[in-house]
Amino acid sequence: xxxxxxxxxxxxxxxxxxxxxxxxxxxxxxxxxxxxxxxxxxxxxxxxxxxxxxxxxxxxxxxxxxxxxxxxxxxxxxxxxxxxxxxxxxxxxxxxxxxxxxxxxxxxxxxxxxxxxxxxxxxxxxxxxxx
Numbered sequence: 001x002x003x004x005x006x007x008x009x010x011x012x013x014x015x016x017x018x019x020x021x022x023x024x025x026x027x028x029x030x031x032x033x034x035x036x037x038x039x040x041x042x043x044x045x046x047x048x049x050x051x052x053x054x055x056x057x058x059x060x061x062x063x064x065x066x067x068x069x070x071x072x073x074x075x076x077x078x079x080x081x082x083x084x085x086x087x088x089x090x091x092x093x094x095x096x097x098x099x100x101x102x103x104x105x106x107x108x109x110x111x112x113x114x115x116x117x118x119x120x121x122x123x124x125x126x127x128x129x130x131x
Contacts, residue, residue, distance in 0.1 A: 010063065010116030016106050017061035020073065024053025052076050060110065063119020067111050074107035 026035035027042060027050035038046060052073060059069040077100045085097030092098045115121040 006117035010118035013110055014061050017057045020053055021057030024050040063115030063121050066115035066121050070107040070110035074104050077104035
């Protein structure tokens with residue numbers, strides 16, 4: 001089973017990043033639909049959040065600069081939780097912050113673990129060792 005660990009890490013990275021990107025695309029482009037509860041036009045803080053979600057999600061999905069992108073996205077999710085969710089209620093199941101917490105900690109893990117075997121970071125590292 002341990003041979004699959006770096007590959008499953010890559011699968012976790014890709015799926016998490018694509019879901020994260022979806023939140024940004026819903027904020028910025030209303031794709032696949034407008035994000036429920038988000039005002040239109042977007043306040044600056046949500047424009048920045050959407051940009052981080054799309055750009056950071058894309059980098060993480062590709063596994064390019066994974067550690068830095070994941071660290072930034074983790075911080076954004078911690079900030080989002082304490083600014084938007086926690087004031088509503090201290091329980092994540094009641095304040096809608098479950099996803100923010102999961103994204104925060106998965107991205108924090110990726111900031112330390114890296115992109116895994118199927119990432120552009122891994123491909124770059126292999127090509128640098130070859131020459």
